Amino acid sequence: MDKLRDFLKTWPGRILLMLCLAPLALLGVESYFGGNTDPNQIAQVGEASVGLSEYQSAVNSRRSELLEQIEDASLLNEDVLHEQVLKGLIDRTLLEQQAGKLGMTVSDDTINRLLLQEEIFKDADGNFSNEQFSNFLRQRGMTKNQLFAEFRNQLSLDQLNASIVGTAIYPMRAVNQLIDLQLETRKVWLHRFNWQDYQQQVKISKSEIESYYNTNKDKLKSAAMVDLAYIQLTPANIKVNQVTPEELQQQYESYKQQLGVSDERMISQILLTGDNAKARADKVLASLKKGEDFATLAKQYSDDPTGANGGAIGRFNPSVFGNDAATVEKALEGLAVGEVSPAVKTSFGYQIFKVTDDNSSDIASMESMREELTAKAKEYKRQTIYADKVTAINDLAADGFSIEDIAQQEGVTLKRIKDYSKNNNTSALAQPAVIKQAFDEFTIQDQAVTTGIEVGDGMVWAQPSNYRPTQTLSLKAATPTITQTLRKQKASAMALADAKKLAAAIKTTDDIAKQPVSFQALGEINRQTPLLSEKERGLAFSKQAPMNGVVAIASATEVGASVLVGDHIETQGESQLSAAEKSQTASIIRDNLGQDQLQDYLDYLRLVYKVEINETNLANAQVR
Template sequence: MDKLRDFLKSWPGRILLILCLSPLALLGVESYFGGNVDPNQIAQVGEASVGLSEYQTAVNSRRSEVLEQVEDASLLNEDVLHEQVLKGLIDRTLLEQQAGKLGMTVSDDTINRLLRQEEIFQDAEGNFSNDQFSNFLRQRGMTKNQLFAEFRNQLSLDQLNASIVGTAVYPMQAVSQLIDLQLESRNVWVHRFNWQDYADKVKLSKADIQSYYDANKDTLKSAAMVDLAYIQLSPQAIKVDEVTTEELQQQYEAYKQSISATDERKVSQILFTGKDAKTRADKVKARLNKGEAFAALAKAESDDPSGETGGDIGRFNPSVFGSDADTVQEALEGLSVGDVTAPIKTSFGYQIFTVTEDNGKKIPSLDSMRDELTAKAKEYKRQEIYADKVTSINDLAADGFSIEDIAQQENVSLKRIKDYRKVNNKSALPQPAVVKQAFDEFTIQDQAVTAGVEVGNGTVWLQPSNYRPTKTLALANATPRITQILRQQKATALALKDAKALAAGIKTPADISKQSVSFQALGEINRQTTQLTDKERGLAFSQQAADNGVVAIVSETEMGATLLVGDRIKTEQQSPLSDMQRAQTASIIRDNLGQDQLQDYLDYLRMVYTVEINESNMANAQGR
């Protein structure tokens, strides 16, 4: 196993891992690169294709990766996921074809040499073993030619990637200049002009609204909406009865199994039978309490043959006691070596037990864990009831019951959202998975109740109605939106005008306090300050001030306009980064540039090779 793990970490191991997870391993290299059109293909890329099975495998793999990082599956946007996976598969296919066209290949001798160096294919003497190599291929259902073809394909692809990404150039001088920018600081004063403070000064005419409508008619569309009725259920909403003794014991047994606990205690007993058994047992217990030896009393008083050996009955085994097992087990619970039980009435008579040896793991008693076990038992019951209720509601939905009938039958609150939006949804149910189900074509046409959609730690069922598709708004309907847009634009222009007028009168620090508005003094800041927005941070260091003077900088912003006043920019003389850190920074910058170059190259390949997407198969794969 260690050899296999090390092999999978090496470069050929990673290639083989990709191969084993890919449908190419099942289809064979010939079917992938053949010229025949796959009737189940998702996309035709030049002379190659992206198959449906390959696409679905990649989607499922990517979905699993994403779901490992998010707790709520309903937050996953399936449309974006499918889009990203398809783009990745097309990009890879484009690069594979281009690598072949450019003659980037690896010889069999090179692949042989590299494989012979891997320990997984070597015998005990460190020599390459044909038997181990054959077993490796047989376990994975591959031929040698398939393995070599995939290795050659992947290595050629790596060569092409490296030739593109590795050519990114970013000189150290430019890196130093970029780092030096982060060392700049200056004193800054800021005043922000809110456009809403100017809204009352804006006058709009019908001509203004008509003109904007005519110029932007295609963008003025209504949002796709439905009226949504839904029910929501979570485990927390489930009420459960008090926990029974039996349920508590089940949780305790489950706990002991979870820690692989077995009772390794050795016990001894004294058995009393006959009409005077209770009286005799009490007298012996009193003598034990005074310190007399258990083994001696067992030999003298026990009616069981085990008395001859001091009452020793070996390791505790509940099955020996039949119907009395629970009674005896409860009496022994929590006892340590040397502890003695009170006389216990069983079907055998009266018995007194002691623990003589304990080689097992110390197990907390049920009583010491009662609160914890009670909580677990309640949660188990709650989850069990919840699961049954989810199944019941799903069955009712599948049988065609309305959301109202289901809510009434299952005693769940019915909720409604009017004008539930397909995009820019800010309702109580904004999750992509919920939105997708609410606007599912079949659900809308049939006005059906959806199957349960998992949301957070609960489930929601939906029934949309009154579907309104997106459409171009008439002037009357668009007027409120246009009025808002124009009012903000014109109010922002007024704010910007005032900001520029003030900026013109600020040349020295003394001028700041003479203005009709108050400025917020931020003190000395650098480019990493959180007191400014991203746009304002760039603006704050965009212009240098004169010696002993200040510079006033104005810019339009989302909230209106910002007026920043800064004194002379200062730069630290000594960089906090070592030479090694500077080199690492340069490497990161070059890698990022290389990725940009790779994307540009892929855009170029999309012009060279024809890419056709089978929309019908895509829709089927996405469940549309």
């Protein structure tokens, strides 16, 4: 199986999957340890129902799974999410009823045997534990009979699912043919006729425009639009110029705390107060420089009670010094045991410190980390200001302030998007989450400012105005669109006519150079070449050429028309799959064909069992 996985990572494997794998049916099949159904209905399915709590739980679970796969939550389309989850729950309920109708059930002995194998019920020795089983039931608020019923229901569902999916047939011969297709190569020459080169030759009459309008009136609709005013805020928008010494000290203390380091320096001090404190401090420092004993001078000159004990104040604790902590920290920075600090001015007076002992770990000094700590302090401050501003804007929006007032009050740039579209939106705010809130019925009715919408690493607040609902366009309004459509159709037809004439003149490789247009030689390509568009790749291998000649194929394509000239198709080398891997590949293909059959079966069940959706409850659940 590992070899198969490796193969599926190669280009033939990826193409094989693209060709063969049909989208899996979203059954929403939960574990047989799922919860109970809320009596509030979302949908009635035959004689069963889909409950409100069941639906909301499934939505939340699926949303969490998707958010783990994408970084920007605003890219999640909530409407599609709700639609897929509801379909999955209805599909499950249909299959459950059909399994019961067909008499698919499982005996208690079978369930007992399976439960004995469940790891969650085993003790440390790998044996079934009645205590763990009882705890499980108690935590779930279930009885043994309820668990058996859920287990039996899930197994019956699995049995029906397997009986449908497992019946798909895909012969090995077809698998081999599919793999061989990916190994085909040929030399190709290409020339494209762009429809834009013909549009000046196109003439469009008024009657043609009117005829097209009358035929396609139901499709010619204006898009639902609003004019959108919005503000966008990210942490990067927040400017932080300076950080205080206290904020720097806070980051340093946080750094030491993360390392599990405490300051074990023992220090002594001499405090000088009064009007002549500075002069006295200078005198004490001069005595210390002469070699006099620090403790003796502390007893003689210090104005702090600790002077009686030689100035000893114990382990250094920044909190003791309050607002002076950063000043004292700087004075002590880099001092070895026995060294004395200069006299520093604090709110207490002038202080002289001496490090008498140091049992702390060897960590970087705050000064050596100043640049890093400053960056961290700025970022912490930026995030704090950002969070406060988000809260303030949300409060203003909730209080009914306009987007203009909010932008002015909070100093945020106000931006506008005219003709903001509900569908096919390509604006700077094309995220589904923003579109959903901008076109929310209550937001449009009140012309209110939305709550904050997470977009990337920031937030957006928007206020829609001038709502224009979808409506059929008048002939006058539709004329520019119709004219462009008809012009492209006619120009493409001209391009195709020239492409067919060109293709008819090419029989050999020598004929390619004789044509009035130049061809691009693509060299030897396979079905996965990025040099061709999707439609061109299909054309490139659609016809075989004679052994000593070429085949020229002309067809309408995305650009207008294309002519592809190809030599004889060759199959390069051998398949990368062994016999066992081919068998496993066939199994994958059959399973996915079975999923198609399952969808057909579900369509049949929708005819057998009446499905009614409670639109009111559904709408309320989606709002939540």
